Amino acid sequence: MGFVATFGAPGMTMNYRGRLAPSPTGYLHVGHAITFWQAFTRARAAGGRLVLRIEDLDPARCRPEFREAIAEDLRWFGLEWDEGPDLGGEFEPYVQSERRLAYLGAWQKLRAARLIYPCRCSRRDVLASAGAPHGEGNEPVYPGTCRMEAGEIAAAEAPAGVNWRFRVPDGETLHFLDGRLGRQSAVAGQQFGDFLVWRRDDVPSYQLAVVVDDATMRITEVVRGADLLVSTFRQLLLYRALQVAAPAFFHTALLKDATGRRLAKRDAALSLRALRGSGVTAEELRAKFL
Ligand code: GLU
Numbered sequence: 001m002g003f004v005a006t007f008g009a010p011g012m013t014m015n016y017r018g019r020l021a022p023s024p025t026g027y028l029h030v031g032h033a034i035t036f037w038q039a040f041t042r043a044r045a046a047g048g049r050l051v052l053r054i055e056d057l058d059p060a061r062c063r064p065e066f067r068e069a070i071a072e073d074l075r076w077f078g079l080e081w082d083e084g085p086d087l088g089g090e091f092e093p094y095v096q097s098e099r100r101l102a103y104l105g106a107w108q109k110l111r112a113a114r115l116i117y118p119c120r121c122s123r124r125d126v127l128a129s130a131g132a133p134h135g136e137g138n139e140p141v142y143p144g145t146c147r148m149e150a151g152e153i154a155a156a157e158a159p160a161g162v163n164w165r166f167r168v169p170d171g172e173t174l175h176f177l178d179g180r181l182g183r184q185s186a187v188a189g190q191q192f193g194d195f196l197v198w199r200r201d202d203v204p205s206y207q208l209a210v211v212v213d214d215a216t217m218r219i220t221e222v223v224r225g226a227d228l229l230v231s232t233f234r235q236l237l238l239y240r241a242l243q244v245a246a247p248a249f250f251h252t253a254l255l256k257d258a259t260g261r262r263l264a265k266r267d268a269a270l271s272l273r274a275l276r277g278s279g280v281t282a283e284e285l286r287a288k289f290l
Helices: 030-045 064-077 100-112 123-128 206-216 226-242 272-277 282-289
Strands: 017-020 049-052 116-119 163-166 173-178 182-187 195-198 221-225 248-252
Touching: 017 030, 017 221, 030 049, 030 064, 030 221, 030 248, 030 272, 030 282, 064 272, 064 282, 100 116, 100 163, 100 195, 100 206, 100 226, 116 195, 163 226, 173 226, 173 248, 182 226, 195 206, 206 226, 221 226, 226 248
Parallel strands: 017 049, 221 248
Antiparallel strands: 116 163, 163 195, 173 182
16 A cells, blocks of 8 residues: 555644745746745635745855845735745744755755665766656656665765765555645656755755755645646655655646746746836736636
8 A cells, every 4th residue: 555645634724834935046937926826825814824935955046136036026926924034933044055954964864764875877877777767747767776775875974975865665656635636646666766865066955955844844735836746746755754744735737828838937028027027017917827
């Protein structure tokens, strides 16, 4: 029998805690804003709290000026939050680049449990590996080249210098109940493979950081775009490995253009800033996309 994450009625607890988790890699896109609006209205409807968390772990892609711009654009769009970088609160800091120790603690726990292993394959090796099947979202399923016996895992003191991957339980079917999409399932090792928890350039992976943060910040419902559905299964494995309860999940629909094509995140014309510059109001955007 597969691992079933069990939750209460998604989000409808007295202590609802939601979050907005933008990455300051560019100006806020209308797709993100619409997802964040749904996170905001679900938190308000549940009488809960909303946390703003800045996901700035990738030094090559994140820029401080985008962080300021995102907060300004969120406010222009009509969003408000109750906890975050500038508001103080029990869980400060809310900026991922300031939370390294928390991620390191999780890495140590996973290594001690022999659930992760060092991987020396380059991205190119993974792409080139003969017959590497492609999982959801076209990401190759890691063929397990560097997997090793639990006893062999080096007693490294620190993660830097090599990639670290989580060993997924091949063939296990994982399930969760999505607040919008209903029951979701995926088979580990088929739809997704061993994934990174720490990068060789000494940056924790998105998967690890987001799980540590959502758990520490006691998030009860994660509202985010449906492009992250497969990541939710990876994250459920991390919750289980770290022995913390998983939140509920609500994956929002991805925005499409008039011809039904998914709106590209990179399209600068669809940043809130550009739309606002062209005279569009926040109300018009909500009316069009919600
Ligand atoms: N920081 C991610 C993004 O901007 C969102 C991650 C999440 O919601 O789990 O796409």
